Amino acid sequence: DTEVTQTPKHLVMGMTNKKSLKCEQHMGHRAMYWYKQKAKKPPELMFVYSYEKLSINESVPSRFSPECPNSSLLNLHLHALQPEDSALYLCASRSLSGRCNEQFFGPGTRLTVL
Amino acid sequence: AQTVTQSQPEMSVQEAETVTLSCTYDTSENNYYLFWYKQPPSRQMILVIRQEAYKQQNATENRFSVNFQKAAKSFSLKISDSQLGDTAMYFCAFMKHKYGGSQGNLIFGKGTKLSVKP
Numbered sequence: 001d002t003e004v005t006q007t008p009k010h011l012v013m014g015m016t017n018k019k020s021l022k023c024e025q026h027m028g029h030r031a032m033y034w035y036k037q038k039a040k041k042p043p044e045l046m047f048v049y050s051y052e053k054l055s056i057n058e059s060v061p062s063r064f065s066p067e068c069p070n071s072s073l074l075n076l077h078l079h080a081l082q083p084e085d086s087a088l089y090l091c092a093s094r095s096l097s098g099r100c101n102e103q104f105f106g107p108g109t110r111l112t113v114l
Numbered sequence: 115a116q117t118v119t120q121s122q123p124e125m126s127v128q129e130a131e132t133v134t135l136s137c138t139y140d141t142s143e144n145n146y147y148l149f150w151y152k153q154p155p156s157r158q159m160i161l162v163i164r165q166e167a168y169k170q171q172n173a174t175e176n177r178f179s180v181n182f183q184k185a186a187k188s189f190s191l192k193i194s195d196s197q198l199g200d201t202a203m204y205f206c207a208f209m210k211h212k213y214g215g216s217q218g219n220l221i222f223g224k225g226t227k228l229s230v231k232p
Contacts, residue, residue: 031218042205042222043159055217090159094218102149103220105159 003027004106006091012112015081021109023074023091032074033103034066035090043090049074050096081113116141118208120223127196128231134181135191135226137206143167145211148182148189149220154202162204165189167211196230203227 004025013019023032031050035043048056049068057066063085065077074091088110092103117140127133139148150162165173165182172180177197181190193200204227207220 033219040203040225040227042225043220045219048217048219050217056219096218101218102161102164103218104161105151107158 004091004093004104006089006106006109008109009107010110010112012114013078013081014114015083017081018077018079020078021076021089021091021111023076023093023106024072025093025104025106026072027093027104028071028095029093029104030071030096031094032068033092033094034074034076035092036085037088037090037108039088047076078111081111083113086111086113116143116146116208116210116221118206118221118223120204120206120226122226123224124227124229126229126231127193129196129198131196132192132194133196133228135193135204135206135228137189137191137223139187139189139206139208139221141187141208141210143210147209147211148180149207149209150178150180150189150191151205151207151222152200152202153205153225154199157202159205163191193228198230198232201228201230 034046037043046060047066052068067075088108090108091106094103095101146167148165153159163175177194203225205225206223
């Protein structure tokens with residue numbers, strides 16, 4: 001299994017809603033990443049988890065709350081978002097063993113905040 | 115800090131022709147990795163090719179090859195025999211070597227939108 005899956009594919013939410021994005025991989029990767037991508041722009045790193053511990057938070061607003069319950073699963077909890085948070089949210093994973101290991105990306109969740 | 119520059123926002127090529135996408139980067143690191151990722155419209159980002167900086171030989175993957183010039187900090191991607199399915203956004207990306215304290219996070223260029231025309 002060389003796949004990163006993300007659910008849901010699309011999400012529409014109001015500014016007062018609470019929702020969660022889910023990412024899963026079964027490749028044994030111990031590093032997982034959340035990115036935000038606006039149209040026609042490169043992905044912007046949000047969070048990095050290494051061995052299920054948060055290792056990088058790129059000064060992301062607290063209305064985004066990541067969680068890594070186990071080595072296969074990564075969640076992004078959303079609360080009180082703003083319309084400018086509408087974007088494609090990408091998850092990626094990477095092996096921490098070996099020499100040079102690329103990130104494997106999921107298909108993303110397209111989020112619209114009304 | 116590392117930066118990655120892709121100077122061609124958009125390019126087009128005829129089917130079966132060859133096209134080269136340019137990428138330059140700036141770093142003080144000696145050990146690092148470079149990648150080209152492809153993101154087709156509304157589809158998943160996938161790795162096209164990677165290069166380890168300590169390797170002098172240019173990486174190749176079927177129709178895709180790179181011209182890696184370490185001293186010039188240049189990393190261009192050549193696509194031979196272009197196919198309609200090559201239409202996508204192409205991102206050049208840099209990653210520090212793990213022994214340099216890297217968390218494996220990627221520094222992306224702004225991307226080049228490639229259109230392959232029939």
